[in-house]
Amino acid sequence: MSAKIIDGKAIAKNIREEVAREVSSLKDKGVIPCLAVILVGDNPASLSYVTGKRKALAEVGMNDKSIVLPENTSEEELLKLIDNLNKDKSVHGILVQLPLPKHINEEKVTLAIAPEKDVDGFHPMNVGNMFIGKKSFIPCTPHGIIMLLKIMGINTKGANAVVIGRSNIVGKPVALLLSSRDCNATVTVCHTATKNIKDITSKADILVAAVGKAKATRISALLVISLIFFVAV
16 A cells, blocks of 8 residues: 555644634634643743644634743742633633743643643543543644544554554553544554564554654554644644
8 A cells, every 4th residue: 555645734724724613603602712821931942832822723713811931930820820720711721831940840730720621631630531431632642643544534443553652642642542442443552662663663554653753763654644743723
């Protein structure tokens, strides 16, 4: 079978147009979707991602309540801000851009976000619901990968899927989603201690390289998705 080229930009454009229609429909009912993106510090990469998210919010017509805080913001101040956003009924989603400065405990911040507003899907309640197949927010990169597979018409049922990487943000969630009843793939997870990775990946129907490193694999498969970052609204 020949390789399939995925035009991510075209797909993202179509998704945003669909989201814009849904946002318009909600506005007609008196609901204006709002996302609060919090950035602490001036990390260039993080600033770039937040800028991209804000641009996407504008494109789909959602309210943007982004907040940029100085590097020296205390953990207590950040937690208080999150608490206020949790209570703000006009805010429907909260996203804290990671990584945070070293003096702030990321786990505390993740736990502080109300599960119903945790659009990143990192709160243990959302992770647990995803694990048992209940409705929940799903981390955007894994969710984006599954959406790409569906949009491209890739048959995942019974497919031999190999995931390289076991991070909580990409590797583990995408492996779980691929093995769910919705996808029904047979999944192998490879990591730093895996032996014969080349042999394992060469037999993959679907290969997800989620290691955040270019040229981590040099083998071919029916479909190769190499995603370091995927931002979806």
